[in-house]
Amino acid sequence: MVLTRGDVELTVPADDGAVAAVASLRTSAELDQARQEILTTLRDLAEPIAHFNHLAERQRGLTARVRAATGADNGYAAYIDTALFRATDIDSVVEFVIESIKKARVVA
Numbered sequence: 001m002v003l004t005r006g007d008v009e010l011t012v013p014a015d016d017g018a019v020a021a022v023a024s025l026r027t028s029a030e031l032d033q034a035r036q037e038i039l040t041t042l043r044d045l046a047e048p049i050a051h052f053n054h055l056a057e058r059q060r061g062l063t064a065r066v067r068a069a070t071g072a073d074n075g076y077a078a079y080i081d082t083a084l085f086r087a088t089d090i091d092s093v094v095e096f097v098i099e100s101i102k103k104a105r106v107v108a
Helices: 016-070 075-081 092-103
Strands: 002-005 008-011
């Protein structure tokens, strides 16, 4: 088995342990890269989610004001309006992402 890092090449016997160790190191590097990409994407979502939350809170406040001023109860419409996800929005990709985030854990 040939290991390459930069300009250095090292040939080592290709026993199962060495192959597995090298594969494990490469996989760790790939996991780190994927993790960083996911974290960047999540950070990019912070602003639009904060904006959505602000608008949803404003809509709930306006709904209460309309109810107080007119007696009209459009609470259910506001409930639907302020939901981040609606059943019709959820496809297999969105569902996969949401479920993956739910299962994610923070470790040291």
